[in-house]
Amino acid sequence: MSFRSRQGFGRVAIFGPGLIGGSIALAIRRHCPGAHLAIWGRDPSRLQEVERFVRPDAVHADPSKAVEGADLVILCTPVGVMTELAAAIAPHLGADTIVTDAGSVKSRVVEELQPFFGDRFLGGHPMAGSERSGLAAARADLFEGAACILTPLPTTPGEILEEVKDFWISLGARVTTMSPADHDRLVARLSHLPHALAFALVNLVTESLPQGSSLLAGGSFRDATRVAASDPVLWTGILSENRVEVVAALREMSALLEKVAGQLEEREFETLLDFFTRARDHRASLPLPSPASTLGTADLIP
Amino acid sequence: MSFRSRQGFGRVAIFGPGLIGGSIALAIRRHCPGAHLAIWGRDPSRLQEVERFVRPDAVHADPSKAVEGADLVILCTPVGVMTELAAAIAPHLGADTIVTDAGSVKSRVVEELQPFFGDRFLGGHPMAGSERSGLAAARADLFEGAACILTPLPTTPGEILEEVKDFWISLGARVTTMSPADHDRLVARLSHLPHALAFALVNLVTESLPQGSSLLAGGSFRDATRVAASDPVLWTGILSENRVEVVAALREMSALLEKVAGQLEEREFETLLDFFTRARDHRASLPLPSPASTLGTADLIP
Numbered sequence: 001m002s003f004r005s006r007q008g009f010g011r012v013a014i015f016g017p018g019l020i021g022g023s024i025a026l027a028i029r030r031h032c033p034g035a036h037l038a039i040w041g042r043d044p045s046r047l048q049e050v051e052r053f054v055r056p057d058a059v060h061a062d063p064s065k066a067v068e069g070a071d072l073v074i075l076c077t078p079v080g081v082m083t084e085l086a087a088a089i090a091p092h093l094g095a096d097t098i099v100t101d102a103g104s105v106k107s108r109v110v111e112e113l114q115p116f117f118g119d120r121f122l123g124g125h126p127m128a129g130s131e132r133s134g135l136a137a138a139r140a141d142l143f144e145g146a147a148c149i150l151t152p153l154p155t156t157p158g159e160i161l162e163e164v165k166d167f168w169i170s171l172g173a174r175v176t177t178m179s180p181a182d183h184d185r186l187v188a189r190l191s192h193l194p195h196a197l198a199f200a201l202v203n204l205v206t207e208s209l210p211q212g213s214s215l216l217a218g219g220s221f222r223d224a225t226r227v228a229a230s231d232p233v234l235w236t237g238i239l240s241e242n243r244v245e246v247v248a249a250l251r252e253m254s255a256l257l258e259k260v261a262g263q264l265e266e267r268e269f270e271t272l273l274d275f276f277t278r279a280r281d282h283r284a285s286l287p288l289p290s291p292a293s294t295l296g297t298a299d300l301i302p
Numbered sequence: 303m304s305f306r307s308r309q310g311f312g313r314v315a316i317f318g319p320g321l322i323g324g325s326i327a328l329a330i331r332r333h334c335p336g337a338h339l340a341i342w343g344r345d346p347s348r349l350q351e352v353e354r355f356v357r358p359d360a361v362h363a364d365p366s367k368a369v370e371g372a373d374l375v376i377l378c379t380p381v382g383v384m385t386e387l388a389a390a391i392a393p394h395l396g397a398d399t400i401v402t403d404a405g406s407v408k409s410r411v412v413e414e415l416q417p418f419f420g421d422r423f424l425g426g427h428p429m430a431g432s433e434r435s436g437l438a439a440a441r442a443d444l445f446e447g448a449a450c451i452l453t454p455l456p457t458t459p460g461e462i463l464e465e466v467k468d469f470w471i472s473l474g475a476r477v478t479t480m481s482p483a484d485h486d487r488l489v490a491r492l493s494h495l496p497h498a499l500a501f502a503l504v505n506l507v508t509e510s511l512p513q514g515s516s517l518l519a520g521g522s523f524r525d526a527t528r529v530a531a532s533d534p535v536l537w538t539g540i541l542s543e544n545r546v547e548v549v550a551a552l553r554e555m556s557a558l559l560e561k562v563a564g565q566l567e568e569r570e571f572e573t574l575l576d577f578f579t580r581a582r583d584h585r586a587s588l589p590l591p592s593p594a595s596t597l598g599t600a601d602l603i604p
Contacts, residue, residue, distance in 0.1 A: 127520040128521075129520060129521070130521075146520065147517065147518040149518065176518060182512075185511075186511055186512075186515055186518065189506060189510065189511060189515075190507055190516070190519050190520075191519075191520060191522050193503070193506075194503065194522040194523050194525075194526040196559070197499060197559075198522070198526065198581070198585075199577065199578050199581035199582075200558050200559060201495070202581040203558070203577065203580055203581045203584065204491060204495075204551075204554055204555055204558055205491050206581075206584040208491065208554065209487075209491060209492070210484075210488075213491075214492070214588060215588070215589065216429055216449040216451065216492060217429065217449075217493075217588070218429040218430055218431060218449070218492075218493060219431070219432075219529075220493050220496040220497055220500070223496075223525045223529070224496040224500065224526050224529075225585055226521075227521075227525070228578075228581045228582060228584075229582060229585045229586060230582065231582075232579040232581075232582050233575065235578055236574050236575045236578060239574070240569070240574075243566055243567070243569075246563075247563045247566050247567045249506075250559045250560070250562055250566070251559075251563050252506055252510065253503070253506055253559055254556045254557075254563065255556075256506055257498070257499075257502060257553075257555055257556040257559070258552070258553065258556045260498060260552055261552035261556065264541060264542070264545055264548060264552070265545070269538055272541070272542075273534055273535065273538045275505065276501050276530075276534035278505055278508075279500070279501035279502070279504040279508075279527075280530060280531060280532070280534050282504045282505065282508040282516065283500075283504050283527055283530040286516060286519070286524065287517065
């Protein structure tokens with residue numbers, strides 16, 4: 001019995017009403033109007049804002065209350081907070097409650113939450129977001145056309161995978177599955193590396209060129225560094241949580257740039273032309289961006 | 303007597319009706335309706351397209367005809383073609399004709415064209431463009447809000463600098479001046495490096511991850527690699543023309559990434575947080591993008 005086939009009968013509890021949690025809530029309101037929506041936030045004073053902006057059926061500052069009767073629990077807090085939350089809610093879940101998350105790393109999350117939830121937990125990561133954070137940046141259409149990666153284990157029951165898959169599809173996402181380790185290897189290169197490059201490029205330009213130089217930038221610098229506007233605390237956390245893979249990705253990129261520099265220095269123009277042509281062809285094979293990312297707001301986020 | 307103060311009396315000759323030359327022509331039509339506009343293109347069969355799209359006063363396949371009576375000549379061809387064109391037009395210029403260009407490197411261009419034109423030549427580089435190329439991508443508003451760098455020499459007459467400055471301001475650009483060497487050092491980091499990073503990131507992701515991985519990308523990868531869709535021949539040319547500075551910029555970036563990797567490996571999270579925070583603050587101090595670059599089309603181009 002899928003989330004969608006239940007129509008209005010699904011009860012969903014969202015933990016962490018930031019950009020991702022808030023967008024999931026708004027998307028549920030749009031696509032699953034009959035669903036019962038409970039939202040947990042750490043800060044009671046901010047729950048009023050959640051009520052106004054999302055209009056959920058209930059808001060809670062007590063985790064055990066938020067999961068009462070829930071069919072689906074979605075953890076959208078920073079990864080570092082999830083274990084503590086898991087300990088607080090695990091004793092209060094129903095026999096059939098499914099738990100998933102939207103964290104940007106998966107090996108660590110699955111390892112830490114599995115002991116609390118067992119195989120009812122399925123890791124997830126919607127590949128959408130923004131350099132902006134918080135509820136004010138949330139959008140009902142954030143996941144439309146976006147990829148969502150689910151990371152089932154060999155022991156994950158098929159019906160749980162199907163249920164969570166159906167949930168994300170109903171929000172407009174394209175769902176892919178892979179192991180937690182494959183996920184972390186992939187996002188280290190597909191998302192964490194581009195973020196690290198953006199931060200590094202901004203600092204290289206700003207701190208090695210005369211003051212004001214970045215004001216002369218055209219679109220290539222602006223686009224390449226858009227996500228450098230992201231929350232530094234959040235991204236220090238994400239990169240540290242996926243440390244081993246991100247270190248490897250940074251070193252691969254560093255070596256590749258040194259190689260390109262050497263080829264340019266030696267005037268190996270045919271080799272460079274081939275390198276750039278392959279990149280152009282690979283880039284051209286990407287699907288057209290969703291309206292969201294055309295506006296520069298769709299992005300990977302925890 | 304500035305180009306603008308002459309109102310309808312300016313005669314402008316544009317060489318190379320591609321993205322930049324075509325956009326300059328369209329912008330002149332919009333902002334200087336009385337100007338006489340002649341366009342030179344190498345390929346006679348494509349001049350019909352130029353006539354239809356830009357509606358200039360004249361099109362020419364003969365360089366000497368195109369500069370007849372011109373007050374201002376603007377070379378918008380690839381840098382590699384400029385010397386040959388300079389030899390063809392120099393004997394046909396009037397005593398007061400000013401020559402400028404829109405090439406993406408300046409030391410080499412100024413060095414090569416100075417012998418033909420003397421101090422009537424002033425190097426220029428509008429920091430706007432697109433990953434698309436050719437006349438079909440040209441837009442009358444391409445330069446609105448964009449920076450334009452002019453590279454006068456100590457011997458450049460003040461009135462020539464003022465004239466060319468006024469011209470770009472009338473097209474909506476913000477004009478900055480610096481030496482050709484400073485320009486090349488700056489654009490190596492502000493434009494050529496972001497392009498090289500985009501090409502390298504696409505290849506790293508596509509060639510080291512399982513096939514189809516890039517389809518899972520969110521906005522950070524998409525934005526970081528937008529300019530990898532640029533013409534590989536054009537960019538092999540640009541990077542080779544600014545070879546020394548681009549090699550240096552690539553090695554600076556390579557070293558910076560290795561440094562960040564080391565800090566992450568050693569869990570120096572405070573250092574990383576400071577690095578990311580500085581980048582976020584630098585990035586936030588950029589002026590808001592023009593409508594053009596919001597749509598992801600404004601960019602540095604030769």
